[in-house]
Amino acid sequence: MNRIKQEVNDFIHRSMDSHVRIAVTGLSRAGKTAFITSLVNQLLHTSTHSQLPLLAAARDKRIIGAKREPQTNMMVPRFAYDEAMAQLHGETPAWPQPTRDVSEIRLAVKYKPTKKTKKLLGSHSTLHLDIIDYPGEWLLDLPLLDMDFSQWCESQFSALKGQRAELAKAWLEQLDTLDLSAEADEKQLQTLSETYTEYLHACKDAGLHWVQPGRFVLPGELAGAPVLQFFPCRFDSEKKPQSNSNLALLKARYQEYQQKVVKAFYKHHFSTFDRQIVLVDCLQPLNAGHDSFHDMRAALEQIMHSFRYGRSGILSRLFSPKIDKILFAATKADHVTPDQHTNLVSLLQQMVHPAWQTASFEHIDMSCMSMASIQATKPGYIAHDGQSQPALQGTTLDEQAMTVFPGEVPKKLPQAVYWQQNGFEFTAFRPLQSERDDPLPHIRIDKALEYLIGDKLK
Incomplete structure (x- = not known):
């Protein structure tokens, strides 16, 4: 009432x-x-x-x-x-x-x-x-509603380039040991999904933000649930998987994730x-x-x-x-x-x-x-080459008082040469008292x- x-x-x-x-x-x-x-x-x-x-x-x-x-x-x-x-x-x-x-x-x-x-x-x-x-990572999952399991797998493998390919090596090696047509082995699927999740965390730690599924890195109350235990794999999408096979279970979990996790978040x-x-x-x-x-x-x-x-x-x-x-x-x-x-x-x-x-x-x-x-900082000025230059004063996370000029922020999307010539020095400060x-x-x-x-x- x-x-x-x-x-x-x-x-x-x-x-x-x-x-x-x-x-x-x-x-x-x-x-x-x-x-x-x-x-x-x-x-x-x-x-x-x-x-x-x-x-x-x-x-x-x-x-x-x-x-x-x-x-x-x-x-x-x-x-x-x-x-x-x-x-x-x-x-x-x-x-x-x-x-x-x-x-x-x-x-x-x-x-x-x-x-x-x-x-x-x-x-x-x-x-x-x-x-x-x-979490913004959860929004990265909404496009999954328009993709079946085969399409999603294809999108994930197409992203494995450069740094991502290096970070995914351990997971890809384990993936090669999986027989998709064999009877479903929940323990093996759990292990592979954990390795895939570690790959996603490694991407975020390396500063790469596009990760799917987003709930894998920020599971909330779903931590450890089977609905978060799937991963991309290569298979013939024209062939129907055998019932109770590894592939059938992966597809079922992906579909459950679409309906019970992604769609539920949108709806509620x-x-x-x-x-x-x-x-x-x-x-x-x-x-x-x-x-x-x-x-x-x-x-x-x-x-x-x-x-x-x-x-x-x-x-x-x-x-x-x-x-x-x-x-x-x-x-x-x-x-x-x-x-x-x-x-x-x-x-x-x-x-x-x-x-x-x-x-x-x-x-x-x-x-x-x-x-x-x-x-977290107070603006000020420092003397540099006889001239006054803007600077920041603050205390770092390890309690070091510091005065810095972090650098100039580019007005437009920088090209690779920006990091070769200038770069930017980010210093993390604790909040002001x-x-x-x-x-x-x-x-x-x-x-x-x-x-x-x-x-x-x-």
Whole structure:
């Protein structure tokens, strides 16, 4: 009864444009946990601090306050906000532990409306804000819905070039020992799937981001389940596999993965999102090299194909919510000097250009920006050859105080010669120390909030 009541309330809030579901995604180490922690923290402090000048409702003193609410979906894990804040406010500040599964947190933001229709209902309104965190790697699986097992195998083997071919050697050697027509040997299939998963992890460790199936590297609650125990193989797709053979079982598990994992994620989560922010770490791939950088771009393009574009008019908002705004954010902007922020945004725009064209055609509002969810450095200057040069001051993860100029960020997609001549030196810093009663230091979280919910706070 309580759940039905809550669903009715959500329906009413959606019809009054007072409920929005914002999805946060990005590939591993893009900073999803830090972003959500900071976003929640900033909104919770709006009644006592003025640290969001780029959020119009906050700048105009129209936000009365915000509070956390119990989430309505009791089947989704709670986003670990309190645990993240405890790590950030520890004796030695530390980055929050990354999430490995879908998680959710809900806020109620009370504000003074400016729209006449809302003013008629009272002197204040409330925006119910659901923030959903999910791994970007899971979006890499949505194209599997359009591929049968044979097509997927072909796509995986066609990708085994260069560095991937080297990393896959151990798995390929084991694969040669498998008799696909023999009676199914679950133990052998488990061993081979584990070796294949190790190959996928090796790809990610090497800075290669396009991995399928995405759940293999971030399994969540499915860790160890047979549905994650399959892998690509070479076979004659024209011949029907013998029942109870290794090949038949691999095909069955792939189909189960399509239906029970990929399609279920789309149905229960992805198709319910109203707005999307995609966090992109452009700096680590710049640091890793040409292959890593362009592999990440390919992964981003694959992710963008997965979005269900469409304007959220009142009827579609009520019965079939669709993403109507997408924000691409280059994270860790505090790891480059402020004069490089414009270049960072330009580079991000180049990386998502194909998706931008698609979104424009579908009349979707789309934007790019750079930000630092939780600031880790302070900008400054150092003397170099008798001249003043921008620099960053911070403390590294191994507690070394450091002043660095990491290098220039290219405005456009770099060619291989960039890494031969210049390159980029990425240094990982720990978060800046902050007081428990103060909002977390950030760069442009307020700009992200204005884009994502500014129109809802009018």
